[in-house]
Amino acid sequence: MTVVDATQSYRSSVRTWLRDHAPGPAAGLPPDEQLRRAREFQAALYRAGYAGITWPTEVGGQGLGTAEQQIFSEEAAEFDLPTYPFIIGMGMCGPTLVDLGTPEQKRRYLPELLLGEEIWCQLFSEPGAGSDVASLQTRAVRDVDGWVVNGQKVWTTNAQWADFGALLARTDPERPKHAGLTMFIVDMHAPGVTVRPLKDMSGRAPFNEVYFDDVRIPDDAVIGEVNRGWQAAVTMLGHERVSIGATRRPRSNPLEFASLVELARHEGVAADPAQRERLAELYAHERALELFNARMRQEAAAGNPPGARGSVAKLAGALLLRRAIETASELAGADAIAWDPDDARAAELAQGINSAPASSIAGGTNEVQRNIIGERILGLPKEPQVDRDVPFAELKVGTQRQGGVR
Numbered sequence: 001m002t003v004v005d006a007t008q009s010y011r012s013s014v015r016t017w018l019r020d021h022a023p024g025p026a027a028g029l030p031p032d033e034q035l036r037r038a039r040e041f042q043a044a045l046y047r048a049g050y051a052g053i054t055w056p057t058e059v060g061g062q063g064l065g066t067a068e069q070q071i072f073s074e075e076a077a078e079f080d081l082p083t084y085p086f087i088i089g090m091g092m093c094g095p096t097l098v099d100l101g102t103p104e105q106k107r108r109y110l111p112e113l114l115l116g117e118e119i120w121c122q123l124f125s126e127p128g129a130g131s132d133v134a135s136l137q138t139r140a141v142r143d144v145d146g147w148v149v150n151g152q153k154v155w156t157t158n159a160q161w162a163d164f165g166a167l168l169a170r171t172d173p174e175r176p177k178h179a180g181l182t183m184f185i186v187d188m189h190a191p192g193v194t195v196r197p198l199k200d201m202s203g204r205a206p207f208n209e210v211y212f213d214d215v216r217i218p219d220d221a222v223i224g225e226v227n228r229g230w231q232a233a234v235t236m237l238g239h240e241r242v243s244i245g246a247t248r249r250p251r252s253n254p255l256e257f258a259s260l261v262e263l264a265r266h267e268g269v270a271a272d273p274a275q276r277e278r279l280a281e282l283y284a285h286e287r288a289l290e291l292f293n294a295r296m297r298q299e300a301a302a303g304n305p306p307g308a309r310g311s312v313a314k315l316a317g318a319l320l321l322r323r324a325i326e327t328a329s330e331l332a333g334a335d336a337i338a339w340d341p342d343d344a345r346a347a348e349l350a351q352g353i354n355s356a357p358a359s360s361i362a363g364g365t366n367e368v369q370r371n372i373i374g375e376r377i378l379g380l381p382k383e384p385q386v387d388r389d390v391p392f393a394e395l396k397v398g399t400q401r402q403g404g405v406r
Contacts, residue, residue: 010068014075017048022079035161038082042116045083051090051114054297059098060111066297085161089113089120093166096236100224105185109164121162122240123153123186123210124233130155131368133168134177134230135395138212140169140184146218147171147184149192152211155362159195159208162188166236167217172227173393180392181229183236185221192216201354238310240363254349255324255356257283263331263349278327285320292316308376315369318360325356 021044023037045051053069055061062068083090094113097105112118129136138151149169159165165186172180188195192215197205224232253259261279264270293313296306306313328349329336335346336353360366374380387395 007067007071011071011075014050014072017050018075018079018081021048022081024080034082035085038085039116041082042086042114046114046116052094052110055094055098055110055114059106060114061098066294066300069297070294085119085158086113086116088122088158088162089118092122092236092240093120093164095239096166096223096232099235100232102220104220105223109185118163119158119161121156121159121165121188122236123156123159123165123167125155126152127154131365133233134181136168136170136181138167138169139173140171140182140217142171143216146216146221149184149186149212149215149217152209154207154209155198156195156208156210157206157362159188159210160197160205164188165210166223167212168229168233170392171229174391175227176389177387177392177395178230180227181233182226183223183229183232184217185223186212186215186217190215190217200358203351204355237364238305238307240310240314254345254352255321255328257286257324260324260327260331263328266345267331267333269331275331278330282320282323282327285316285323289313289316289320308372311364311369311372312377314363315366315373318366318369321356321359325353328353 021041023041029037042051049062050072052059052061053064053072054066055063057063090113094110097110101109109118113120124133124136126136126138136151138149138153140147140149147169149167151169153167156165165188167184167186168181169184170180171182174180186193188210192213194211194213196209196211198207198209199205200207223229224235254263257279260282261270264272264275264279269275296309296313300306332346332349335343336350340346364372371383375382
C-alpha cells in the first residue's frame with residue numbers, strides 16, 4: 001500500500017467511525033449528563049485507537065505520526081464532540097507527564113486519562129500572579145513524608161470536574177522567583193482542596209478559583225525535579241500554547257468560516273462585496289493557521305519541538321478569533337447585541353462573541369506571546385528584569401504583605 005493509499009484509508013476509517021459514534025450536541029443537557037457522555041466518548045475514542053494518537057505506545061498511546069493526528073483533527077471538526085472536559089489533560093498535563101513523568105507516574109496516570117476515567121486541570125495562575133506566573137505565592141513546605149500546600153489558584157479551567165491537577169508551588173522562597181518552584185500532581189479530592197466556580201460574561205462558569213488549606217502531597221507526586229518547577233512549567237506552557245493554537249473548533253461553531261457564510265446568507269448580505277472580502281480574509285487566515293500547525297506537528301515528529309513557536313500559534317489563534325468576532329458583528333448587526341430569546345442561532349452567536357475575548361488572555365496574554373516571539377524567535381533584547389536574581393522572600397509582589405513571605 002502506498003503512502004497516499006494508507007493516508008486515504010486512515011481518513012476513511014476515521015470519518016466512518018466518527019459518523020457512527022459521535023454523539024449529538026450536549027448543549028442544554030444537565031452537567032452530570034454532559035460529563036457522563038464525555039467520559040463514555042473518551043473511552044470509545046481510546047478503544048478505537050483515536051486517543052493519544054501521537055503518544056508513545058509504551059505510555060498507552062497509539063505511536064502514530066502527525067499526519068494521522070492532522071487527519072483526525074480535520075475530520076473531527078465536522079462534529080461537535082464532547083471532549084471539552086479532557087482538553088487540559090490531553091493537551092497539556094498528559095504530554096508533560098510523557099516528557100517529564102517518572103515511569104511510575106506514567107503507568108498510574110496516563111492510561112486513566114486516555115480512557116476518560118480521570119480528568120485533569122492546570123493550577124498555575126493566582127490573583128497576584130497572572131502573566132508573571134513566577135511571582136506565585138502558593139507554598140509547598142516539606143513535611144516528614146511529603147509536602148503541605150497552602151495558597152490559592154484562579155481561572156482554573158475544568159477544576160469543577162478534575163480528579164487531579166498539575167500544581168505549581170513555591171518550595172524555596174530564598175531563591176529567585178524562577179528558581180524556587182516545584183510542580184506537583186495534586187489530588188483534587190484531597191482534604192483541604194476547595195473549588196469555587198467563576199462566571200464569565202457569557203453567563204457560564206468554565207473557570208474556578210481553587211483554595212489549598214494544609215493539603216498533603218506525597219514525595220512521589222513531584223513532576224520533574226524539586227525547585228526546577230519553572231522548567232517543567234515551560235514544558236507544559238509549550239504544550240498548552242500549541243494545543244490552544246492548534247485546536248480546531250467544530251465547523252458548526254458560530255464563529256467558524258462555514259457558519260459565518262451561512263449567517264451572511266441568512267442576513268441577505270452574501271453577495272455584498274465588502275462582506276465577501278471579509279469572509280475571504282477570514283478563510284485565508286483560518287487556512288494559514290491550519291497549515292502552520294500541521295507544519296509544527298510534522299517538525300515535532302522529526303525531532304524538532306515547537307518551543308517558542310507555540311506562541312506564534314497561540315497568538316495567531318487569538319487574532320483569528322478576534323477577526324471572526326468583527327466579521328460576525330458586521331454580518332449580524334443588531335443580532336450581535338440583542339436577540340429574540342427563541343432564536344437559538346442568534347443566542348449561540350451572541351454567546352460565542354461574549355466568550356471569544358478570553359482567547360487573548362487564556363494561556364498567556366497576546367502581549368506575553370509577542371514578548372516571547374520577539375525575544376526567543378526574533379532575537380530582540382529582553383526587557384529589563386530587576387527582580388530576576390533577587391530572592392523571592394525579599395520581593396514585594398502581588399498580594400504579598402510587606403516584608404515578604406517566609
